[in-house]
Amino acid sequence: xxxxxxxxxxxxxxxxxxxxxxxxxxxxxxxxxxxxxxxxxxxxxxxxxxxxxxxxxxxxxxxxxxxxxxxxxxxxxxxxxxxxxxxxxxxxxxxxxxxxxxxxxxxxxxxxxxxxxxxxxxxxxxxxxxxxxxxxxxxxxxxxxxxxxxxxxxxxxxxxxxxxxxxxxxxxxxxxxxxxxxxxxxxxxxxxxxxxxxxxxxxxxxxxxxxxxxxxxxxxxxxxxxxxxxxxxxx
Numbered sequence: 001x002x003x004x005x006x007x008x009x010x011x012x013x014x015x016x017x018x019x020x021x022x023x024x025x026x027x028x029x030x031x032x033x034x035x036x037x038x039x040x041x042x043x044x045x046x047x048x049x050x051x052x053x054x055x056x057x058x059x060x061x062x063x064x065x066x067x068x069x070x071x072x073x074x075x076x077x078x079x080x081x082x083x084x085x086x087x088x089x090x091x092x093x094x095x096x097x098x099x100x101x102x103x104x105x106x107x108x109x110x111x112x113x114x115x116x117x118x119x120x121x122x123x124x125x126x127x128x129x130x131x132x133x134x135x136x137x138x139x140x141x142x143x144x145x146x147x148x149x150x151x152x153x154x155x156x157x158x159x160x161x162x163x164x165x166x167x168x169x170x171x172x173x174x175x176x177x178x179x180x181x182x183x184x185x186x187x188x189x190x191x192x193x194x195x196x197x198x199x200x201x202x203x204x205x206x207x208x209x210x211x212x213x214x215x216x217x218x219x220x221x222x223x224x225x226x227x228x229x230x231x232x233x234x235x
Contacts, residue, residue, distance in 0.1 A: 001016050001018060001090075001093070001101075002016060002017045002018045003015065003016055003017070003090065003102075004017050006023050008024060010108060010109040010110075011024075011106060011107070011108050011109070012077060012080075012083075012106070012107045012109075013027075013104065013105070013106050014083060014086055014104065014105045014106075015103065015104035015105070016102070016103050016104065019048070019049075019051070019103055019104075020048075020103070020104060023104065026048070026104065027104070027106055027117070029048075030046055030048070030053070030055050030119065031055075033046035033047065044056075045122055051121060051122075052121070052122040052124070053103055053119050053120065053121060053122060054100070054119065054120045054121070054122050055117065055118075055119055056082075056117065056118045056119075056120075057070065057115075057116075057117050058070060058072070058081050058082060058115070058116050058117070058118070058182070060072070070115050071110060071113040071114070071115055072113060072114055072115070072116070073112060073113060074109060074112055074113060074114045077107070080105075080107045080114065080116055081116055081182060081183070082105040082106065082107060082116035082117055082118045083105050083107065083116070084183075084185075085102075085105070085118055085181050085182050085184070086102045086104075086105035086118060088158075088181050088184055088185065088186070089101070089102040089120065089181060090102050091186070092158065092181075095156055097152060097153060097156065097158065097178075098149060098152075098175065098176060098177040098178065099177060099178055099179065099181065100120035100121060100122075100123060100177070100179055101120060101121040102118070102119075102120055103119040103120055103121060104118075104119040105117065105118050105119070123169055123171060123177050123179070124171065125171050125172040126169040126170060126171040126172075126177065127169065127170060128165065128166050128167075128168065128169060129146070129165045129166070129168040129169070129170065130164075130165035130166045130204075130208055132170060133165070133205075133208065133215050133216045133217055134208075134212065134214065134215055134216075136216060137216040138216065138221065140221075140224045141174075142170065142174060143221050143222075143224035143225045143228070144224050144225065144227070144228035145174070145175075145176050145228070146168060146176055146225050146228075147224070147225035147226060147227070147228035147229035147230075148176075148228050148229070149168075149176040149177075149178065150163070150178075150197070150198070150201070150225075150229055151228070151229045151231075153178060154194045154197070156186075157186055157187050157188065157189050158184065158185075158186060158187075159184055159185050159186070159187040159193055159197065160178060160181065160184050160197055161181075161182065161183040161184045161185075162180065162182070162183070162184075162200070163178065163197050163200055163201045163204075164200065164201060164204035165201070165204045165205050165208055166180075166204075167179050167180045168201075198226070198229070202222060205217045205222070
């Protein structure tokens with residue numbers, strides 16, 4: 001990976017120069033391709049050379065979205081949501097944690113506001129934990145591997161701001177990945193926030209189960225996950 005920055009009028013880019021030659025043309029082509037492709041998990045998939053890439057446009061949530069769907073107050077380059085996630089993903093790849101590979105990020109200034117986008121590599125042959133559990137049960141080894149994966153991030157003090165059943169992927173080899181690191185960060189070591197992240201994940205799984213009784217999640221499954229997280233894998 002060879003990451004560089006490029007500025008053009010009111011636009012700032014970060015991108016991997018090994019993948020992208022002309023960054024402005026890349027985003028124009030990405031937007032054109034995205035408009036013609038399917039949505040996967042709220043994000044758009046497009047092809048660039050031989051790679052499937054994920055294009056994410058940042059949208060606001062909550063009540064403020066009624067006034068501005070995708071514009072954020074400009075508070076400096078370091079506070080741009082896409083750049084923060086891009087830099088965190090770059091760190092995760094350097095550490096060797098299972099997360100998406102960053103490709104490019106863009107911020108477009110609009111007066112005192114900005115809009116932003118992030119492009120990452122798609123994790124091949126993968127499905128979200130939520131979609132898998134709607135179709136089938138997981139083996140106890142899968143639950144343990146999820147617990148071990150989360151523990152690996154926590155051992156490196158990586159706080160995931162919204163760890164839920166849609167932000168965990170399993171690929172065809174049953175390898176585990178965490179995705180969607182918007183508003184996530186490196187934090188000072190503390191059991192408080194680590195337990196909060198685990199509690200959020202369990203609430204997500206329980207909520208899916210509540211709305212669909214065929215959703216394959218049980219208290220025993222959670223025991224496999226949490227025991228592995230705590231370092232006590234089943235025999």
